[in-house]
Amino acid sequence: MFPQDFYKRISVWQDLRNDLETSKDPYNLLFDFWNAVPTSAISTDPYDDKTWPDPWEMIQQNDYCEFKKILAIFYTLQLTDRFSEADFEIHITLDRDKSRYVYLLSVDNLTIGIYNNGNVGFYKHNKLVSQVQYSKLPQYN
Secondary structure (H helix, E strand, C coil), X not given: XXXXXXXXXXXXXXXXXXXXXXXXXXXXXXXXXXXXXXXXXXXXXCCCHHHCCCHHHHHHHCCCCHHHHHHHHHHHHHCCCCCCCCCEEEEEEEECCCCEXXXXXXXXXXXXXXXXXXXXXXXXXXXXXXXXXXXXXXXXX
C-alpha cells in the first residue's frame, strides 16, 4: 500500500488525515486504508509502551503487525483536528475461544479492532478477557 520512499509514505498518510477531516464516513475510509496495508508478524512489544514507535518512526519502519496497526489508527485519528479531542484507549485482550490476543482501540464510545482475517473494523465481541489497558497515550500534534 505504502510507497517505498519514506517521504512519499508521509505524503500518503497526510492525504489520508486530510481526507478524514471532511469525509462523511471517516471510519470506513480509515478501515479501507489500513486494510490495504499488509499485516506482518508481531514486531513491537504491546506490553511495553516505552518501546512503541512514534508515528513518524512507524511510517519510516513501514512494518505493521496487528498491534502496530492499532497504534497507527490511533496516531492517524489523533493527528486530525476532527478527532484530536476524542478519548482514546488501547486494550490488549485475550480471546480465549480462539486462543489469540486481540488489540483494541477505544475511540470515545466506539471500539476498533482487527479480526482473525486481518481486517480492521468496529469490533464487537464480548468474550474477551482484558490483559492491559492504556488510557494515558502519547500526545502528538
